[in-house]
Amino acid sequence: MKIVIHSPAFPPQIGGLEEIARLCAVELTRQGHAVTVLCETPNEPPVEFPFVVLRKASWREKCRVTRECDVFLMFNMSLKGLPLPMLFRKPLVISHQGWYGAEPEDLNPRARFKRFLSRRFATNIACSQAVADYLGGAVTVIPNAYNDKLFHLREGILRSRDILFVGRLVSDKGASLLVEAVARLAKDDVCPTVSITGVGPEEQNLRQQVTQSGLDQQFVFTGPLRGEALARHMNAHRILVVPSLWAEPFGIVAVEGIASGCMVIGSVRGGLKEAIGVCGITFENGNEQGLARALMECLGRECSDDHHRVLSARHLKCHEVSFVVSAYVHVLNTAVRY
Structure with a gap:
């Protein structure tokens, strides 16, 4: 499966959104999928990945990779990114990683518009039941993964x-x-x-x-x-x-x-x-x-x-990378079939 991942930011920038997007891209690649990441984050300091990362790509370049993909996976609803899958009629899956206002109760016009577009045009994933309840409609809850290769119990370290x-x-x-x-x-x-x-x-x-x-x-x-x-x-x-x-x-x-x-x-x-x-x-x-x-x-x-x-x-x-990404793949495959 050819997958375009659209993430507003990506490592080397560090944050929860960037980390889950990176973990998914790495594991999807390991499982044999062809992944291309579209982001606006500069590569400073330089970081290499086992998949293609297009940073601040031109509109023509974005159109090319979207036209060639099987499914478009967006981390958080992006009004700027939405025209790409719609233009080429690609299945759109959105992984919602938070609220679209300052708090879940902040249902400003922009937040309402993003929720409406998500329900109307996308297959939706939420990182928690709280986010799913905020979005409303049909949403698959897939909890976020953590880097299980890095964070684990370590022998010889005193809990001092x-x-x-x-x-x-x-x-x-x-x-x-x-x-x-x-x-x-x-x-x-x-x-x-x-x-x-x-x-x-x-x-x-x-x-x-x-x-x-x-x-x-x-x-x-x-x-x-x-x-x-x-x-x-x-x-x-x-x-x-x-x-x-x-x-x-x-x-x-x-x-x-x-x-x-x-x-x-x-x-x-x-x-x-x-x-x-x-x-x-x-x-x-x-x-x-x-x-x-x-x-x-x-x-x-x-x-x-x-x-x-x-x-x-x-x-x-249920937070291990392989478990979480397998759940993502199931949703992506379903979106491609329909």
Whole structure:
């Protein structure tokens, strides 16, 4: 099968959307499909892939590869990309990775228009049931995959630290809420160690918040970590916290943490609770007291016990790349037949 993948961004740019598009493209190629990726991300620093990546391609080039493909797979509805499969009457499958407004409740005219076009012209996949409910209509839920070759339990790494936050240091990701919750625990003489891993415009404010709360001895800011360094870093922590203030559509980082042996605490709205499944605890978005209670509960558990490992293995199975992409292939084949 010849597949065109349309993704607004693609590695070397790093994010959840870029990662799931990359994982799908790699596995589809491994399974013998001919994949061409259309994206607008420059190749800086240079990255090579086992498939064709056309960056900032001309309209003529986009038309050529679309005309030759069997199916057009779009990651998130793109109004700019929509004319291509329609012009050449190619089956269109859209993998919806989030909301088309700031929050699921933000049904602005553009968001409504994208949802309408998706239902009218495409076969639709959602990364979570929360996103499927937001879209409405006939939608196949295929949870996102994680890099199972990279994130796994590693022998010889001591879980020497308690709590880990991984993400962009922006207000929506809720790192400041984690600082508040840890400060609340400190009043009861509970003093876990915390690592903040990431970079962003809120870093200086977070550092000041930690200092003003008297938590400098507990917190470490590591800067951004990726690949092998991040995978090993996760294995050195007991608890991963994903305290997003907004409704996360999914949350690959939660699955990566579970695969690395962490218990996961995350906010409940959106699809993050589906990414966590039975392998952690959720709390109400923005609720400092709820996060503090969840931290106390997890700090009192042993994350390496047999029961936790069994639950984690079952949960991770449906997020393995081969499993997820096989589900995508089924949808793509169905779209081609009809």
